[in-house]
Amino acid sequence: MRLLVTGASGYVGAGVLRxxxxxxxxxxxxxxxxxxxxxxxAFCVDVRDVDAVYQLFDQFRPHVVIHTAALMTGDQMMSVNADGSRIVARMATKFNARLIHMSSDVIFDGEHAPYDETASAAPITPYAESKARAEELVCAEYSNPIIVRTSLVYGFNPMDPRTRQTLDGNFPRLFTDEYRCPIFVDDLADALIELAQLLRAEREISVINIAGPQRLSRYEFGVKLANAFHVEPKFQPAVSASFATPRPRDCRLDISLAQSVLKTQLRSVDDVLSDIRLV
Ligand SMILES: NC(=O)c1ccc[n+]([C@@H]2O[C@H](COP(=O)([O-])OP(=O)(O)OC[C@H]3O[C@@H](n4cnc5c(N)ncnc54)[C@H](OP(=O)(O)O)[C@@H]3O)[C@@H](O)[C@H]2O)c1
Structure with a gap:
């Protein structure tokens, strides 16, 4: 198997490599x-650079691409997330590679949870708009991608940046009314690798939600992490709905498709915290 992972210096991509x-x-x-x-x-490639992406595919000739490269903030989000994904999808088509594209639960407005794979995007933030547009462009360029929608990705070895910031007290407030389905990075990576293998068996899935089975508010999740690491929570509860900038409230993903087609167990936060040894 020749696997190309874009964004492998990032948290999810590095998890796939491990x-x-x-x-x-x-x-x-x-x-x-x-x-x-x-x-x-390793290749240094800007996914917006069509010639560089072409050369990468031409040189490596991947069977499968897991496209994780993206930006979460900043004014380059639309170009990297949407235009970059279009270029990766175009090259995957040209070089006959199967494509697994990483998307997000925040493409939804958060008012109609739970969201299954048939739910339509309704983005309400600039990041969400770029990820929703990425899905559209990928589907326009590539006839049968697998779009993976995931939620908050966390892990401890190495620790994801959000957990580190939560434990260090860099988030003074965590929302009690903003719900996500956190997924352990190893479970997500294993599921992506399993999908890459399923592709070889020609299993057709167009969109799949891969998230944890436990819906938690950001505050509840922060408290669980603080308890697991035996530190005092360095954050206060806050209400997302009172913020001036709208944020998707409840992005719970229905993961029954993933649970039925994948062998990888998508564990709850409680199960992960009781399964693994935290240092
Ligand atoms: N993490 C989450 O909680 C979460 C939740 C839902 C969905 N997702 C999706 O999952 C995917 C992976 O997320 P992540 O947490 O691993 O993100 P991340 O840690 O921020 O990593 C992003 C990756 O994208 C690369 N990148 C940024 N700009 C680029 C450009 N112009 N050209 C090529 N590569 C570029 C980065 O490279 P450098 O660092 O080398 O610049 C890095 O490798 C993303 O598509 C994200 O939207 C993540």
Whole structure:
């Protein structure tokens, strides 16, 4: 298997590199932060650079692409997330590679949860708009991508930036009325790898929700993390609805499709925290 992982210097992409079978040939892209793992072929590529993406595909000839590269903030979000995804999808079509595209639960407005795979995007933030547009462009460029919609991704080895900031007290307030389905990074990575393998067996899935089974408010999640690490919560409860900028309130994803087609267990936060040893 030749697997191309875009955004492999990021949290999810790095998780895929850690969990991928050792006998797979892997190419991994980064942009500003070089990849530390030496067992993969690393390429510095801006996904908006059509010539660079073409050369990458031409050189590596992937069977499967897991496209995680994206920006969460800033004025480049639309170009990187939407236009960059279009270019990756175009090259996946041109080089006959199967495409797994990472999307997000925040493409929904948060007022109609739970969301299954048939739910229509209704983005209410600039990041969400860029991710919803990415889905549209990917589907326009590529006839049968797998769009993976996920939720808050967390993990401890290494620790994801949001958990680190929560424990360090960098978020003075956490919302009690904003619900997500956090997913452990190893579970998400294993599910993505399983999907890459299912593709070889020609299983057709167009959209799949891969998230945790436990809906938690950001505040509840923060408290669970603080308790697990035996630190005093350094944040106060707050109400998202009282903020001037609208944010999607409840983005709970229905994961019954993933639970029926994947062997990978998508564990609840409670199960993960009781399963693993925290240091
Ligand atoms: N993390 C979550 O909680 C979450 C939730 C829902 C959906 N998602 C989706 O999951 C995917 C992965 O998220 P993540 O948490 O791993 O993100 P991340 O840690 O911020 O990583 C983003 C990756 O994108 C790369 N990148 C940024 N701009 C680029 C450009 N112009 N060209 C090429 N690569 C570029 C970054 O490279 P450098 O760092 O080297 O610049 C990095 O490797 C994204 O599509 C995101 O929308 C994530």
């Amino acid at each position: 969990r991928a079978p050792q006998d797979w040939e892997i190419a991994a892209t980064y942009f500003a932060h070089p990849i530390e793992q030496t067992s993969v072929a």
